[in-house]
Amino acid sequence: xxxxxCFHLVRDLPAFKEGDDLVGMILERFPLRDGDVVCIASTxxxxxxxxxRRLEDYTPSSRSMEIAERLDKDxxxxxxxxxxxxxxxxxxxxxxxxxRFGHVGVNAGxxxxxxxxxxxxxxxxxxxxxxxxIRRGLQNDCAVIVTDTSGRPFRCGVAGVAVGxxxxxxxxxxxxxxxxxxxxxxxxxxxxxxxxxxxxxFLMGEAGGGTPVVVVRGLSYPKSGGGIFRPRELDVIxxxxxxxxxxx
Amino acid sequence: xxxxxCFHLVRDLPAFKEGDDLVGMILERFPLRDGDVVCIASTxxxxxxxxxRRLEDYTPSSRSMEIAERLDKDxxxxxxxxxxxxxxxxxxxxxxxxxRFGHVGVNAGxxxxxxxxxxxxxxxxxxxxxxxxIRRGLQNDCAVIVTDTSGRPFRCGVAGVAVGxxxxxxxxxxxxxxxxxxxxxxxxxxxxxxxxxxxxxFLMGEAGGGTPVVVVRGLSYPKSGGGIFRPRELDVIxxxxxxxxxxx
Numbered sequence: 001x002x003x004x005x006c007f008h009l010v011r012d013l014p015a016f017k018e019g020d021d022l023v024g025m026i027l028e029r030f031p032l033r034d035g036d037v038v039c040i041a042s043t044x045x046x047x048x049x050x051x052x053r054r055l056e057d058y059t060p061s062s063r064s065m066e067i068a069e070r071l072d073k074d075x076x077x078x079x080x081x082x083x084x085x086x087x088x089x090x091x092x093x094x095x096x097x098x099x100r101f102g103h104v105g106v107n108a109g110x111x112x113x114x115x116x117x118x119x120x121x122x123x124x125x126x127x128x129x130x131x132x133x134i135r136r137g138l139q140n141d142c143a144v145i146v147t148d149t150s151g152r153p154f155r156c157g158v159a160g161v162a163v164g165x166x167x168x169x170x171x172x173x174x175x176x177x178x179x180x181x182x183x184x185x186x187x188x189x190x191x192x193x194x195x196x197x198x199x200x201x202f203l204m205g206e207a208g209g210g211t212p213v214v215v216v217r218g219l220s221y222p223k224s225g226g227g228i229f230r231p232r233e234l235d236v237i238x239x240x241x242x243x244x245x246x247x248x
Numbered sequence: 249x250x251x252x253x254c255f256h257l258v259r260d261l262p263a264f265k266e267g268d269d270l271v272g273m274i275l276e277r278f279p280l281r282d283g284d285v286v287c288i289a290s291t292x293x294x295x296x297x298x299x300x301r302r303l304e305d306y307t308p309s310s311r312s313m314e315i316a317e318r319l320d321k322d323x324x325x326x327x328x329x330x331x332x333x334x335x336x337x338x339x340x341x342x343x344x345x346x347x348r349f350g351h352v353g354v355n356a357g358x359x360x361x362x363x364x365x366x367x368x369x370x371x372x373x374x375x376x377x378x379x380x381x382i383r384r385g386l387q388n389d390c391a392v393i394v395t396d397t398s399g400r401p402f403r404c405g406v407a408g409v410a411v412g413x414x415x416x417x418x419x420x421x422x423x424x425x426x427x428x429x430x431x432x433x434x435x436x437x438x439x440x441x442x443x444x445x446x447x448x449x450f451l452m453g454e455a456g457g458g459t460p461v462v463v464v465r466g467l468s469y470p471k472s473g474g475g476i477f478r479p480r481e482l483d484v485i486x487x488x489x490x491x492x493x494x495x496x
Contacts (some may be wrong), residue, residue, distance in 0.1 A: 004254035153401050156477070157420075190397070191400075198447065229403065237402070244491055
């Protein structure tokens with residue numbers, strides 16, 4: 001039986017705060033090997049990067065107040081979401097936006113859990129840069145995936161996705177590959193970083209903080225490839241939603 | 249270090265055809281244990297269930313011919329898609345439908361690869377029932393997930409998803425759980441069957457047929473829970489898309 005691909009939980013990590021040496025804390029607890037894929041929850045990346053904010057730090061614009069009223073949310077929270085966004089896709093019944101780094105998510109992925117009080121936790125400003133920086137700090141030739149959870153159209157529940165990655169292709173490119181009958185594959189791009197991030201998210205536990213780092217060992221993967229956020233001009237569904245929004 | 253969760257590829261499976269004993273072929277090649285999650289590509293489930301069709305078996309309706317012309321597709325293929333669908337969500341620039349069993353996918357998940365000639369491969373008629381039947385055939389207390397690949401709005405590439413499951417909850421329910429600060433989690437449902445299916449799909453290889461069965465060992469999971477296909481009345485994005493479709 002060939003070697004399996006195994007997901008290892010990195011246990012006993014502390015609660016993270018700004019300035020914490022995330023890489024050091026991982027290396028102390030888990031002996032990495034070349035080729036490992038280190039999956040890290042965006043929450044701990046954000047905390048170590050000081051992305052916690054206080055609601056009182058935000059002064060709602062009139063638009064934030066309008067949206068907040070419609071959604072029955074704190075206008076300062078809505079202001080925070082808009083400040084993290086490059087574009088609003090839906091204003092109601094939930095606030096679906098594209099973040100400045102291109103990820104489409106409800107409330108720009110801003111987390112109210114595991115922060116407490118009047119505080120919120122933003123996603124990393126540039127999760128791909130965070131993944132690059134973390135990877136450079138590792139003593140082995142590993143890949144890094146920064147994970148978040150995201151809802152999906154058409155399907156119930158949230159699932160883990162990759163918001164940042166380094167040392168691994170977010171997309172595996174099958175172009176030119178042929179199926180068993182020798183015909184070219186119709187499907188040419190596979191979102192492998194999301195496929196890994198989803199399973200890592202399962203093992204981290206949605207309750208977050210629990211086990212925010214999972215290491216995947218024994219996996220073969222392409223090291224470079226395209227990005228995973230669909231460019232708006234290539235996203236038919238996003239365009240249709242924005243049309244419908246502008247009409248409403 | 250706690251035991252990892254490991255994905256094992258079930259190697260040397262033959263090409264499947266109608267009537268093949270899928271369960272027997274798996275058991276011959278891989279010694280299952282209680283608690284294993286057996287992930288099986290929908291393509292081999294469909295083949296063993298005789299879901300291969302010939303395009304010549306379909307007589308296109310006028311609607312199929314209209315759609316086919318707009319999409320520059322074979323009207324018999326479009327007819328096959330419509331016959332597998334309960335509802336069309338988008339007619340162009342691709343044909344997005346809800347299948348009779350509730351899964352939303354392009355072309356009703358009908359596969360042109362790995363079939364050959366003028367043939368197509370439909371998804372299993374009821375993948376959940378397929379998963380139940382397969383699970384009953386296993387000699388251990390295992391879970392079964394039937395996987396397919398699916399595109400996603402907002403993100404590039406396809407990823408593996410669960411279209412059928414048995415002996416495992418498609419959704420983990422976190423309602424009532426609290427975060428590290430003791431506040432109720434905002435996110436209450438996690439699509440764990442999709443998270444597993446995605447990673448299994450990565451290991452199966454999009455080129456299909458390759459390794460269509462992957463066994464996950466060492467995982468703790470809830471055995472029962474809700475379904476994963478979002479009911480249309482709870483799917484804001486689906487409703488908006490259908491509005492936009494009816495306008496166009």
